[in-house]
Amino acid sequence: MKAPAPFTFNHATHRVVYGAGCLAQLPSMASYERRTRAFVVIDEFFIGGELQARLDDLLRPLSPRFHGVPRHEPDTDTVEAARAALVDSDADIAIAVGGGSAMDTAKAARMAASNPGPIDDIVGPAGVFMHPHPSLFVCVPTTAGTGSEVSSSAIVAKSGTDYKMVLNSPEMSARIALLDPELSVTAPAGVTAASGYDAVTHAVEAFTSKLAGPMTDPFARSALSLLATALPVACREPENLDARAACLVGSMQAGIAFNSAHLGLAHAIAGALGALNHVPHGLANALALPWTMAYNQPALGAKGDEIAHLLGASTAAEGLSRLRCEVGLDQSLDDWVNDDTGRDNVAAGAMKSGQVRVNPRTPDAAAVRAIVEAMRTPTGGVQPELALEYSPRREAS
Ligand SMILES: [Fe+2]
Incomplete structure (x- = not known):
């Protein structure tokens, strides 16, 4: 018998909640953790639509502030706009709703808000130390693809260039991944x-x-x-x-x-x-x-x-x-x-x-x-x- 080869396993997401309709659990998750103000990073495709209206209703006790992001891969300008809106909202729960772009934008924006310097200073595919952000972070994927809701990395393009930066830290991972298949039926x-x-x-x-x-x-x-x-x-x-x-x-x-x-x-x-x-x-x-x-x-x-x-x-x-x-x-x-x-x-x-x-x-x-x-x-x-x-x-x- 041969022993397994040496390995390292990284997993920072505390909970994965899956089930049709489980989006409705968001308010109880927030109140369990005594959170009071929500910042929602959402694919701009959903702004003004049924999903935003539903989230607005569900999260009413948390006075949600919505921030739309384009569906293309995030760049440093997208992240900076999300960072500024997050700081301005003074939220204690951050929720990313959408595909990889919304989730990666929220991940990077939280880290940009809790670490000094430009985002370039916390780039490193092998993992660079990052100070945690105090908000409870929840990812709600609406398409099956990137797996960003459970990964500890995000990809951000440097605006105006072809350079793509990889950020990697367990501090960037969602604490909770909420997988509600009802949200994915509208994907083209x-x-x-x-x-x-x-x-x-x-x-x-x-x-x-x-x-x-x-x-x-x-x-x-x-x-x-x-x-x-x-x-x-x-x-x-x-x-x-x-x-x-x-x-x-x-x-x-x-x-x-x-x-x-x-x-x-x-x-x-x-x-x-x-x-x-x-x-x-x-x-x-x-x-x-x-x-x-x-x-x-x-x-x-x-x-x-x-x-x-x-x-x-x-x-x-x-x-x-x-x-x-x-x-x-x-x-x-x-x-x-x-x-x-x-x-x-x-x-x-x-x-x-x-x-x-x-x-x-x-x-x-x-x-x-x-x-x-x-x-x-x-x-x-x-x-x-x-x-x-x-x-x-x-x-x-
Ligand atoms: Fe991929």
């Missing part, structure tokens, strides 16, 4: 597919990461199992509450897994595509993942078989290719990047990511460039063919 089909495929990518990359271990594997495995079945249903039948619920739980579990196991080459490529070409994050992962997993195949071992089994396919890459086709994301990179220089820049940008180092197979620059070239061809839902020589000895060194 395109958003459901792209954000859901992001969650699939989190599950697969956390499961196969070099940092995966006995505390993350069960979450990643369950996440992929739920998402593989439920995501196509949620895309076809947006009001199917069972499918929405499974996607929401799967996305949260994938978030717990990648918070410790980190992510891999598909996210490294997606990060470069987002920064350089403004490709939406979920779609960027869909463009990359079947190809990166075809590349990873020789290094996956039994986990490759397990992913294939969960997807009902003969290989992980084939299953992920079919899934992206099923949810309408089988696109060509040419739709976003259409010259050699652009593709060179994406490959070079991906190589700078720390995610490359925890990918199950270690790529060199030429391999990443070959994968980016392959991404020009839609896979048609079948096994992506990518022949790149594999050396087990190089992986071991």
Whole structure:
């Protein structure tokens, strides 16, 4: 018998509450913690709509102040506006309602309010010490995707540049994640597919990461199992509450897994595509993942078989290719990047990511460039063919 390899598991969210209609628990959670004033960071898409009206009603005893944020990834201007509004509100409970943008904005705004200096001073993917903010922080995701409600990181672009900053601290994590599937039935089909495929990518990359271990594997495995079945249903039948619920739980579990196991080459490529070409994050992962997993195949071992089994396919890459086709994301990179220089820049940008180092197979620059070239061809839902020589000895060194 072999002992588990050394690992570190990070999880800072105290409670995950899940159930249809559980949004109604917000006032009792606030009163239990003796909170009196609420600051609500919300996707501006919801401002003036039914959800804001419901929150306004539910939170009336807490005199809620709403702050809308755009749906694109937050930048330093977005965070600064949220920080100023949070400080001005003097709130003792902060609630983020929406997708990854609303949650990441709220996370970063709280830290910007409780730490000195510009936000650049608390940037660091490996975790930089941050002073806690006194507000009780609750995240309420309305789309299944980022897992930000349970992760301790946030991504913020530096306004006016292509530079994306990663902030990471347990102090940034939500204390409570509230998962109410009734809130996700209004997500448009395109958003459901792209954000859901992001969650699939989190599950697969956390499961196969070099940092995966006995505390993350069960979450990643369950996440992929739920998402593989439920995501196509949620895309076809947006009001199917069972499918929405499974996607929401799967996305949260994938978030717990990648918070410790980190992510891999598909996210490294997606990060470069987002920064350089403004490709939406979920779609960027869909463009990359079947190809990166075809590349990873020789290094996956039994986990490759397990992913294939969960997807009902003969290989992980084939299953992920079919899934992206099923949810309408089988696109060509040419739709976003259409010259050699652009593709060179994406490959070079991906190589700078720390995610490359925890990918199950270690790529060199030429391999990443070959994968980016392959991404020009839609896979048609079948096994992506990518022949790149594999050396087990190089992986071991
Ligand atoms: Fe992601």
